Amino acid sequence: MKTILHIDASARLTTNSVEEYNSISKSIAASFINKWKENNPTDKIIHRDVGVNPPNFITQDWIAAVFTPDEVKTKEQRALLSLSDTLINELEQADIIVMSSPMYNYGLPAALKAWFDQVIRINKTFSFDLTRGDHPLEPIMSGKTMVLATSCGEFGFGPGGINEKKNHLGTHIETMSHYLGIDTFYEINAEYQEFNDDRHKESVQNAHTKAKELASTLSNSYISTLQ
Numbered sequence: 001m002k003t004i005l006h007i008d009a010s011a012r013l014t015t016n017s018v019e020e021y022n023s024i025s026k027s028i029a030a031s032f033i034n035k036w037k038e039n040n041p042t043d044k045i046i047h048r049d050v051g052v053n054p055p056n057f058i059t060q061d062w063i064a065a066v067f068t069p070d071e072v073k074t075k076e077q078r079a080l081l082s083l084s085d086t087l088i089n090e091l092e093q094a095d096i097i098v099m100s101s102p103m104y105n106y107g108l109p110a111a112l113k114a115w116f117d118q119v120i121r122i123n124k125t126f127s128f129d130l131t132r133g134d135h136p137l138e139p140i141m142s143g144k145t146m147v148l149a150t151s152c153g154e155f156g157f158g159p160g161g162i163n164e165k166k167n168h169l170g171t172h173i174e175t176m177s178h179y180l181g182i183d184t185f186y187e188i189n190a191e192y193q194e195f196n197d198d199r200h201k202e203s204v205q206n207a208h209t210k211a212k213e214l215a216s217t218l219s220n221s222y223i224s225t226l227q
């Protein structure tokens with residue numbers, strides 16, 4: 001049995017009475033999850049919508065608590081870290097992380113960055129050792145896969161595209177995902193939302209197709225390892 005951690009991040013829902021208002025990134029991630037469930041109905045799925053319920057921003061006291069050895073942490077410090085502990089526990093259980101994110105101001109939403117800040121934590125998700133020379137940080141976990149579904153209003157954010165240099169969404173998430181123990185990273189993008197034209201329709205349709213195909217491919221390769 002595999003465990004999937006499903007993190008959504010758009011401020012928009014997928015249940016609006018006007019379909020056009022629905023989150024595209026969330027619905028692409030849902031295509032992946034639904035296809036996965038068809039193939040693996042008993043797998044555990046942990047779902048968090050940080051767009052609707054954003055994690056707290058970290059504070060100076062939070063940082064102090066993180067750097068205080070466990071045996072001398074106060075009750076207040078433990079309480080301050082309890083959300084981080086819960087989110088890290090969910091990550092530890094996960095084999096696959098299905099993350100969806102809109103592009104806001106050329107990067108990820110603050111709510112999703114808040115999730116990463118709560119989760120990427122010294123001696124929990126990464127270790128720090130200066131004897132490693134110029135690369136003192138190493139992830140503690142490994143072997144996980146991330147599937148990132150994104151949506152943006154403009155287009156051409158991929159290599160060679162007209163907005164390539166403005167893409168701080170997938171590139172940023174991929175960099176951070178190393179410290180979650182991600183070894184394999186897939187990204188599926190829908191573009192052109194602001195143009196609302198045929199290019200947009202085609203881009204969204206392709207993204208759903210890719211999400212379903214990837215769910216089948218990954219679940220088939222997982223099933224074949226069981227045989």
Ligand SMILES: Cc1cc2nc3c(=O)[nH]c(=O)nc-3n(C[C@H](O)[C@H](O)[C@H](O)COP(=O)(O)O)c2cc1C
Nearest residue numbers: 010023024025102103104105106151152153154193
């Ligand atoms: C606050 C905000 C900022 C946005 N910034 C950008 C941007 O920098 N570049 C872009 O291409 N689209 C931008 N958009 C458009 C969204 O990326 C687009 O609507 C996308 O479909 C949102 O994802 P969702 O459908 O999952 O909610 C922005 C939208 C909002 C609401």
